[in-house]
Amino acid sequence: MKFALSCSTFLIKIEKMLQVKVIREEQKRILNGLRKRNWSAKQLKVIEDILLLDDRRRSNQTELDNILAENNRLSKQIGQLMGQGKKAEAEDLKLLVAAQKEKVKSLEEQQRSIELDLENLLYTVPNIPHKSVPRGKTPEDNQLAKDWKKPFPSLPDDALAHWDLAKKYQLFDFELGVKLTGAGFPVYRGKGARLQRALVQFFLDEAVKAGFEEINPPLLVNEDTARGTGQLPDKEAQMYTCERDGLFLIPTAEVPVTNIYRDEIVALKDLPIKMTAYTPCFRREAGAWGAHVRGLNRVHQFEKIEIVQIVHPDQSYKTLQAMVRHVSGLLHKLELPYRILRLCGGDMGFASALTFDFEVFSAAQKRWLEVSSVSNFETFQTNRMKLRFRDENGKVELAHTLNGSALALARIVAALLENNQTAEGIRIPKALHKYTGFKMID
RNA sequence: GGAGGAAUGGGUGAGUGGCUGAAACCACCGGUUUGCUAAACCGACGUACGGGUAUAACCUGUACCGCGGGUUCGAAUCCCGCUUCCUCCGCCA
CATH class of the missing domain: 1.10.287 (Helix Hairpins)
Structure with a gap:
């Protein structure tokens, strides 16, 4: 070869x-x-x-x-x-x-x-934050855009964290993942695997219902594609590479999906372009591992449904709100307590102009877990990938891109398991019943 | 993996060294005609980077005919390398 x-x-x-x-x-x-x-x-x-x-x-x-x-x-x-x-x-x-x-x-x-x-x-200049981005350096400086007003699920004192629940009900296995691959690659099995598949189906269906075209992209991308969305040259260390072939495993579906329109001039009437994709995501996550990243809180491979929009610049902040609403709706249907953060200048990603993070409350760990990040990139990505449209006057102009997780699975699973545990087993939220085929994990 | 063919503007496709940024047709856009639609006719129809006191459509220069290099005063056109696609054979989910 x-x-x-x-x-x-x-x-x-x-x-x-x-x-x-x-x-x-x-x-x-x-x-x-x-x-x-x-x-x-x-x-x-x-x-x-x-x-x-x-x-x-x-x-x-x-x-x-x-x-x-x-x-x-x-x-x-x-x-x-x-x-x-x-x-x-x-x-x-x-x-x-x-x-x-x-x-x-x-x-x-x-x-x-x-x-x-x-x-x-x-390439060293990041995107310029939107006016509404708060000043700040660390995640503590993020602004609470929407708090959870209702009570958290009340769990008994001996409530189990999801990694213990996984053992008890045989849902996924970390040690097995180590045997096959290495740390951070859990093996899901039985109802654990089916729950994941159900969530994937559910999220995709919801996105399609909201008008997003379903895309099934390659999981490996070339350098131009990685550069287009801003993974290169900045976040090189984040991605797994196949050096022999000059390819990268995608850290998110955003990368191949947004690049579909790289080097294109789209017609005004084609905007907005709405796409969704389910893909596994691969992240090296070089850095400290410890108690706070135990279990599914942080893994190298996870499943995610992404939504992407390419829009007229005048519409992008309206679109951002709509995407925030979409994600909120999902969490609502899953009956998970969540809050929304407006990221501060210090915590925001390199490519983003404004980002809202969604966190769900994982009741046994008593921790907020980030499950979605919805961002407006304005022209940052479109400038790199030369994604333009012809405006009202026939002038060629850069479009705006946005994307968000809707949603990322591993942590959703963690919260679902912990929050819904009962003496009889783990209750599956109603919205998922038709996808799982079972109402309880017991 | 082996053999052959191809790559031109949104699409089809002409063009084998200078008058070709590129014929023609189709699509799109603007207009005329029409009671409406259709048809017909007319017109416009690439992108990027510069310059002109020019961050609304003006004038002008340069570059771009898959990508990179070479030959030449001059290349879409000739030569070399690469990539991709198609056809045939082999292998395979």
């Missing part, structure tokens, strides 16, 4: 630099936004560097274009002279053009390296 070596590994595509225009025109807003992300004055210097580099890029471009224009003009003339049989005159002009060749070559090389440097700098 021959292994395909990805040559794009070495060649970063030099393309449109729209982001620079925005930085130039709205420098103040950009700088303030980065400060909200707690950038130091030293870090902010990047913006200056970018603008300087862009100046160089533009003057270089002008110089190069002028020479090329002159050469084109002369070449045309040579053609005409040849046609008229004026060979000697043509030869003279040939020398003239040939003399410029070295200059063109070096200008082109310069331009390439400037663009490469510029691109690399641009």
